[in-house]
Amino acid sequence: MRLDVVTIFPEYLEPLNVSLVGKARARGQLDVRIHDLRDWAHDKHSTVDDTPYGGGPGMVMKPEPWGEALDEILASGEGAPVIVVPTPSGAPFTQQLAVELSAKPWLVFTPARYEGIDRRVIEEYGDRVDVREVSIGDYVLAGGEAPVLVMVEAVARLLPGVLGNAASHQDDSFAPGAMADLLEGPVYTKPPEWRGRGIPDVLVSGHHGKIARWRRDEAFRRTDRNRPDLIERADPAAFDKHDRAM
Ligand SMILES: N#Cc1c(-c2ccc3ccn(Cc4cccnc4)c3c2)n[nH]c1N
Numbered sequence: 036m037r038l039d040v041v042t043i044f045p046e047y048l049e050p051l052n053v054s055l056v057g058k059a060r061a062r063g064q065l066d067v068r069i070h071d072l073r074d075w076a077h078d079k080h081s082t083v084d085d086t087p088y089g090g091g092p093g094m095v096m097k098p099e100p101w102g103e104a105l106d107e108i109l110a111s112g113e114g115a116p117v118i119v120v121p122t123p124s125g126a127p128f129t130q131q132l133a134v135e136l137s138a139k140p141w142l143v144f145t146p147a148r149y150e151g152i153d154r155r156v157i158e159e160y161g162d163r164v165d166v167r168e169v170s171i172g173d174y175v176l177a178g179g180e181a182p183v184l185v186m187v188e189a190v191a192r193l194l195p196g197v198l199g200n201a202a203s204h205q206d207d208s209f210a211p212g213a214m215a216d217l218l219e220g221p222v223y224t225k226p227p228e229w230r231g232r233g234i235p236d237v238l239v240s241g242h243h244g245k246i247a248r249w250r251r252d253e254a255f256r257r258t259d260r261n262r263p264d265l266i267e268r269a270d271p272a273a274f275d276k277h278d279r280a281m
Contacts, residue, residue: 146179
């Protein structure tokens with residue numbers, strides 16, 4: 036997978052050099068290219084913003100630098116990428132969308148700043164390629180770079196061979212399957228006692244069916260407490276199937 040990111044803060048994307056994404060890049064599983072939008076702003080001050088038509092607070096990102104940058108990037112690769120535009124007014128970024136994007140060969144992320152990008156840029160490239168406007172949550176950030184870090188990690192960990200244990204993402208919260216839409220339950224490791232606190236006996240019982248049922252029940256309990264909205268959405272049939280498989 037190729038990932039391009041166009042930003043006025045390239046240093047903000049340094050975390051893509053470390054940990055899971057950094058290792059995937061080093062192994063050649065990910066081709067990540069970070070671009071400074073100001074390289075396509077040709078005036079003396081490399082200006083990328085201007086005042087909004089119609090008045091109002093803040094500044095808007097000018098279309099010309101984005102147009103030159105995206106034209107050059109799209110011409111530099113094979114096929115058509117999906118352009119992912121982080122924005123507070125976008126569709127929710129979900130595990131389902133992460134799975135969909137992880138199957139694409141090429142993603143171009145366009146994290147903006149100020150009040151966003153001139154709408155005509157989204158329209159221009161929406162006429163040419165698949166453009167997705169996406170929000171990582173119902174809160175307001177100052178720009179799109181942190182959302183790109185979130186989305187790249189969520190997508191990269193789904194790529195074959197990126198996570199050490201192939202099963203690691205199959206039991207994720209929100210992952211499709213028998214535990215679909217349930218939050219993960221509590222996890223424990225050695226030592227068996229810590230500050231007078233032990234671990235649930237079932238986890239050292241060696242009875243895999245009981246362990247799986249306990250984990251499912253704990254997942255239900257945590258979901259009911261923290262995300263009751265997911266309980267309504269969960270498919271009861273999936274749990275029956277899960278239980279039958281135990
Ligand atoms: N994804 C995502 C986001 C953002 C986000 C993303 C990109 C930009 C670019 C500029 N801003 C600032 C801004 C612009 C307009 C109104 N309010 C704030 C951003 C915010 N905020 N919250 C999220 N969940």
